[in-house]
Amino acid sequence: MSERQLIVGIDLNRSQPQICYYEREKENTVTAPMKVGNDAASFREIFDGIEELDRRDPEGEADNTRRSELERMAGETMKRALYTLGLDDPAGQIAGITITVPVLTRSVVHLVQSIYHQLGLSGNRAFLQDYKESCYYHTIYQDRDLWTRNVGFFIFEGQDVTFLAMNKNTQTRPVTFTMQEGITVTLKQDRDSWDEQFYNMINASLRQNVFSCIFLMGSTFERSWAGRSIALLCRAGRKVFVVDNLYARGACYAARERVVQRKFPDCLYLGEDVVRNNIGMKMTIQGKETYYPLITAGVNWYEADTSCECILIGKEHALHFLLSRMDESRQSVSVMQLPEMDERPEGTSRLRIHLFYESAKRCVIEVDDLGFGELYPSSGKVWREILEG
Amino acid sequence: MARDSGGVTGMSIAVLCQIKRTDHPFYIRDIDLNIYSIEELCWFLNHNLALAGDAFFDDSLQGWVGEELKDQHLVRTMENIRREGDRITDKMVHAINAETGWIYVQDREAFEKAMEANHHLPAPERLRRRADALVGYRKYARAIEDYRKILSLDDLEGLGAQFIGTVYNNMGVTYARLFQMDEAVECLKKASENLHADQTEQNCLCAAYLSGGEKSFENLADELKTDPERRNRLLEEMKNSKAPDPEGDIDSLLGEWVQDYHRETGL
Numbered sequence: 039m040s041e042r043q044l045i046v047g048i049d050l051n052r053s054q055p056q057i058c059y060y061e062r063e064k065e066n067t068v069t070a071p072m073k074v075g076n077d078a079a080s081f082r083e084i085f086d087g088i089e090e091l092d093r094r095d096p097e098g099e100a101d102n103t104r105r106s107e108l109e110r111m112a113g114e115t116m117k118r119a120l121y122t123l124g125l126d127d128p129a130g131q132i133a134g135i136t137i138t139v140p141v142l143t144r145s146v147v148h149l150v151q152s153i154y155h156q157l158g159l160s161g162n163r164a165f166l167q168d169y170k171e172s173c174y175y176h177t178i179y180q181d182r183d184l185w186t187r188n189v190g191f192f193i194f195e196g197q198d199v200t201f202l203a204m205n206k207n208t209q210t211r212p213v214t215f216t217m218q219e220g221i222t223v224t225l226k227q228d229r230d231s232w233d234e235q236f237y238n239m240i241n242a243s244l245r246q247n248v249f250s251c252i253f254l255m256g257s258t259f260e261r262s263w264a265g266r267s268i269a270l271l272c273r274a275g276r277k278v279f280v281v282d283n284l285y286a287r288g289a290c291y292a293a294r295e296r297v298v299q300r301k302f303p304d305c306l307y308l309g310e311d312v313v314r315n316n317i318g319m320k321m322t323i324q325g326k327e328t329y330y331p332l333i334t335a336g337v338n339w340y341e342a343d344t345s346c347e348c349i350l351i352g353k354e355h356a357l358h359f360l361l362s363r364m365d366e367s368r369q370s371v372s373v374m375q376l377p378e379m380d381e382r383p384e385g386t387s388r389l390r391i392h393l394f395y396e397s398a399k400r401c402v403i404e405v406d407d408l409g410f411g412e413l414y415p416s417s418g419k420v421w422r423e424i425l426e427g
Numbered sequence: 428m429a430r431d432s433g434g435v436t437g438m439s440i441a442v443l444c445q446i447k448r449t450d451h452p453f454y455i456r457d458i459d460l461n462i463y464s465i466e467e468l469c470w471f472l473n474h475n476l477a478l479a480g481d482a483f484f485d486d487s488l489q490g491w492v493g494e495e496l497k498d499q500h501l502v503r504t505m506e507n508i509r510r511e512g513d514r515i516t517d518k519m520v521h522a523i524n525a526e527t528g529w530i531y532v533q534d535r536e537a538f539e540k541a542m543e544a545n546h547h548l549p550a551p552e553r554l555r556r557r558a559d560a561l562v563g564y565r566k567y568a569r570a571i572e573d574y575r576k577i578l579s580l581d582d583l584e585g586l587g588a589q590f591i592g593t594v595y596n597n598m599g600v601t602y603a604r605l606f607q608m609d610e611a612v613e614c615l616k617k618a619s620e621n622l623h624a625d626q627t628e629q630n631c632l633c634a635a636y637l638s639g640g641e642k643s644f645e646n647l648a649d650e651l652k653t654d655p656e657r658r659n660r661l662l663e664e665m666k667n668s669k670a671p672d673p674e675g676d677i678d679s680l681l682g683e684w685v686q687d688y689h690r691e692t693g694l
Contacts, residue, residue, distance in 0.1 A: 321443040325528035330443060347448075349466055349530060352439030385470060385531050388444065411452070411463040413471070 044125070045298060046135040047290025048072070048116075049172075049283070050150070052082045056286035057123065060294060062133065067290070069283040072119040079119040084112045088145045109149055113156030120157075129158030134297030136165040138172040138289040142311055144396065147340040163297055166340060167309075170202065170217040172288025174307045176281075177204060177251075178215075179291040184277055187250035190243065192236075194256025197225040199236065201243040210365070212306040229263060236267040251277045255284050311338045311398050315427070316362045319391075321348060332393050335364035339395035347408065350387045355379040357391065357405065359425070372425060374403060380417045386410040401425040442530045449495035453488060458564040465496055469527045472520050473538075476545055477556035481515040484508075501526050517542050551577050551586055555594055567601045574598035592621030600630060608638030612647065619651060628653060629661060636665045 043063050049056040055072040072079040087108045120128055128135075137150050147166065154164040167175075177189050191202040201220030206213060223239045225232050252271050259280065261268065271278045281287075295301060308314075314335055321330035333342050350357075355376040362369045379387065388408040395401050403423045409416030444466060452461035453468065457478055462468050472479050484505065493502040501522060508518040520542065524532055532538045548556070558573035577594050580586075599614030615631035628651055636644040644665065648658045 319441055321441050322528065322530065323443045323445070325530075327440075347444040348441040349444060350439050350441055351530065352437070354437060354439040356439065357441060358438060385442075385466070388448075388464070388466065389441075408448075410470070411448075411467040412461050413467060 044132050045290055045293045046132055047172075047286045047288065047293055048135070048137045049286040049289060050081060050137050050139050052085045053078075053080055055079050055081060055119070056283050057119075058283060058286035058290040059123075060290055062298065067287075069286055070123070073122050074115065074118045075122060079115055081112060081115060084108050084115070084149070088149060092143065092145050105145070105148075109152035110156070112149055113153045116153050117157065132157075132159060132163070134163045134165075134293035135159060136167060136172075136289040136293040136296070138167050138169060138285050138292075140169050142166070142168045142340065151340075161341070163293075165293060165296055167289065167292060167338065168311065169285050169288075171307055171309050171311075172285040172292065173202065173217065173253075174204060174215055174288070174309075175292040175295065176284050176288035177253075178302050178305055179288075179294075180251075184251040187248045190249045190252045192240075192243075192252065192254050192259070194254070194258035196258060199223050199225065199239060199256075199258075201239065203243070203247070203249075210306075212304045215305065215307050217309060225258070232263050233266050236264060237270055240267055240270050249276055251279070253284065254278065254280045255282075306336055308336075309338070311340070313337055313339050313342050313395060313398055313401075314364050315401075315425075316360075316364065317393065317401065317425070318360045319348075319358065320360065329360065332359075332391070333401070339398040342401075343394040345390060345392040347388060347390050349385055350389055351385050357389075359403070361425075374405065374421065374423045376405060376419075376421050379407065379419065380414070382410065382414045386414045399427055442528070446496050446498055446526075449491070451491075451495055453491040453495070457561065457569060458566055460564075465492075465498065465501075465523070465527055466530070469523050470531055472523060473531050475560055476516075476520070476542075477553065477560040479516055479520065480553075480557075484515055484519045498526065514546060517546055549586075551580055551590070555590075555597070558594075559597060562597065562601055562604075565604075567605050570601050571598060574601070588621040592618045592624075592627070595621065596627050596630070599634065603630075603634050603637070608634050612638055612643075616647070616651075625657075632658075632661055633665060636662070641666075 043061055045060040045062065047058040049058075056069060057072050058067065058069040060067045087104065091105055091108075117128070120126075125131055135154075137153070139146050139150065150166045154160075157164075173191055177185050185204075185206065188206055189204040191204070193200045193202060200222040203218045203220060205216050205218055207216070220243045221239065223235060225235055254271075268278065312335075313333060315333070316331065316335045317333040318329050318331040320327055322328070323330065330346075332344050332346070357374045357376065359372045359374065360369050361372055376389075388410055390406040390408055392404040392406070393401060394404075401424070403425060405421045407417045407419045444464070446465045448464045452463045454461055455471070455478075460471070462471060489502060489505045489509075492498050492505065504522045505519065508515055508522065511518075524538075529535065545553075554573055554577050558570040558577070561567075561570035561573065574594055574597065577583075578591075578598075583591065595614045596618035599611045599618055602608070602611035602614060611634040612631060615627060615634055619627045619631050631651070632644055632647055632653065635647040641662065644662060653661075
């Protein structure tokens with residue numbers, strides 16, 4: 039494989055991690071289970087360990103040694119799994135990568151970021167998303183006719199079946215997509231009753247809504263037991279597909295969309311991890327008062343991390359942030375006071391403003407007093423505020 | 428965090444810093460100061476115009492702007508100004524202010540007038556302002572060097588008694604800050620002769636007292652023909668003034684004084 043030609047999607051889960059890679063030169067997509075040597079790669083111990091730590095220490099303030107150890111193990115396993123596939127220099131061979139996980143938590147975000155760090159992959163070509171977002175990317179990379187309306191997913195995990203609906207809103211520009219989790223049904227032991235149970239579940243899930251396409255995932259589903267159900271799914275010309283490795287493929291498509299070519303600039307996915315607020319400030323730039331965007335709504339919370347420096351001029355020791363919802367034009371102002379800020383001559387207070395998210399609805403703002411060089415050294419003060427919502 | 432939906436009167440303005448602070452500073456030798464950003468440079472120049480002659484804007488500053496600030500636009504402007512060679516200081520200060528969006532200038536018209544007035548200052552007056560600015564940064568030895576330069580100029584008589592007296596007074600006070608009381612007395616005597624001001628005479632007598640005690644004070648008061656009532660009052664004040672009572676470790680205080688001395692004299 040030649041230099042930085044690979045686009046990679048990885049479905050990172052406990053026991054059956056999958057990889058999907060796309061070679062740009064050959065335009066060839068390959069999906070395979072991840073292996074370390076001849077054995078299937080397993081992240082079970084790592085995910086179990088992280089969950090255990092999260093139960094004991096939800097704020098993530100203690101147990102840093104164990105956490106670091108788990109992150110190191112994950113990085114090592116990933117390196118070896120990639121090596122097995124011939125990727126001995128991920129930083130040199132991968133042009134873009136997305137890892138997808140079932141659910142994003144702060145710990146999982148740190149875990150994946152640590153893996154990327156260990157692989158030498160930086161933020162502008164290494165991404166992270168949950169399964170729902172992978173479903174979205176997988177869908178939009180199919181023929182457009184398949185997603186003219188809503189799209190449904192029936193996900194079989196053992197005897198549990200979960201319904202997921204991808205809803206499309208064409209009233210907005212760009213067109214927005216959301217994922218809505220529906221009912222989960224546990225199929226009874228009696229296999230003969232599965233078709234009826236699934237038939238009822240389809241009826242309850244699709245109701246009167248218009249779905250242009252349905253994807254079925256998971257090894258439990260078989261045509262042999264699902265005759266009535268399939269007929270119902272295919273009613274009214276709906277397209278129905280049974281797919282494997284959807285999450286890894288979706289992750290790979292996401293990396294392509296982000297790194298290689300923005301094929302769908304008119305589409306925007308609004309997942310649960312998406313930041314819904316625009317945050318900015320009125321700043322003076324080259325003598326003119328201008329709206330300066332800090333966080334733009336539509337990015338995932340774990341990718342929203344920005345900082346800038348400013349000189350504060352005036353007697354009021356406060357910063358004014360302008361907030362607006364992504365679907366509203368009205369702005370509100372949040373005032374962050376900077377108590378006990380040093381009194382200095384006008385224009386000699388330089389501040390660093392750092393914004394990052396702890397979850398999609400919890401933005402942290404940190405402001406550092408940088409002082410003014412040797413003329414007015416920094417007090418070392420740091421102010422911290424949380425912006426909820 | 429407080430929320431509201433409208434503007435607030437009297438709120439501060441945040442000015443975006445578009446150019447990063449540098450890892451390596453620009454060193455202003457005259458006052459032993461390191462500068463790390465375009466804003467610091469701009470603020471320094473606007474407040475210390477007297478310290479910024481044409482020579483300030485040399486290759487080393489231009490190199491720092493290019494290599495550390497990475498501001499190629501300003502480098503090109505500086506190159507042009509230096510090539511033209513006309514009113515270098517004015518144009519450089521103007522260019523640096525423009526680069527920061529004039530954040531440190533509220534009244535452009537007043538600023539331009541001040542720059543114009545500065546440009547037309549006679550050389551000795553400019554040198555005096557420079558020396559006074561150095562005193563402000565406690566660079567006493569360098570300030571004295573500049574005061575001496577002024578007093579060695581050929582057309583000193585043409586500058587007027589007021590100007591010469593002020594130079595001697597400021598030099599005398601600077602000597603006093605270095606605890607060189609004999610030199611301080613000599614300068615302040617000359618200042619008093621030129622200015623005929625009570626404050627100068629008072630400075631002179633105080634320096635004499637600190638230099639040689641009551642006897643020196645009395646001798647100088649005779650020489651200056653100080654009013655007897657004033658002379659007695661001043662002497663009483665000097666006698667009653669207490670030496671500072673250092674709290675804590677005397678060795679560390681002396682250490683601080685030594686450091687101050689090095690900083691102030693540049694030795």
